[in-house]
Amino acid sequence: MAKIELLQGTLDLLILKVLGGGPQHGFGIAQRIHLLSQAVLTVEEGSLYPALYRLEEKGWIEAEWGQSDNNRRAKFYSLTKSGRKQLAAEQEAWDSVAAAIAHVLQGA
Amino acid sequence: MAKIELLQGTLDLLILKVLGGGPQHGFGIAQRIHLLSQAVLTVEEGSLYPALYRLEEKGWIEAEWGQSDNNRRAKFYSLTKSGRKQLAAEQEAWDSVAAAIAHVLQGA
DNA sequence: TTCCTTTCCCTAGTGTATCTAGGGCAGGAT
């Protein structure tokens, strides 16, 4: 029984958002999400890497091998132009849905 | 390719919340969510009924056949005591996760 | 009357996202 930690559909948004702040390697993205969410959100590696491939396949991010701060081989991802568009769209969608849910939670 | 309209995991919460306002039949629950969300959220029947069975099986809601306002046979669901607890828990979880996502969206 | 639309319930199968649970390699510290 897989315990779902993230809301399905939000991981892409979170990744894109982090990359909006500059290139990052996979591990770093997960750390950053964990940190920024004040440890509420934890991205498992088994979710992270498949998600990165998805995003890359759709042309929203692109990868390049490099060297991490800790002197380790790491794949750095960065937003493409269409990724930037996608980020804006997903953020808007999130805002809309979150607001809608808030309405239901207040109005019932 | 199934287009996901709802955030996975939030449907239970929405249903419980609506039932927190009093008993409702399935169709009515979906209408209410649609209405309260200002037509942003649409619950498909293929999502709704399985969800109701899930919730019933877990003991959070219970069903009783009755008559709808339109004089039709309808199954009315209502919250159980443990359903009330579950509603509180899920609402809290939602608040926490939504806030966490908001943090990431602001902080990156 | 017959038809049609609406309301209400139901289910099998599909898709996809996240998870669990592994595996691997290399740097740096002990």
Next chain:
DNA sequence: ATCCTGCCCTAGATACACTAGGGAAAGGAA
């Protein structure tokens, strides 16, 4: 030498919303 950590990867399980159907009965329209 050994271990821990950082970093990448993958196969299979699970969960949940979806599509795409089905059916019955009320009430109005033709």
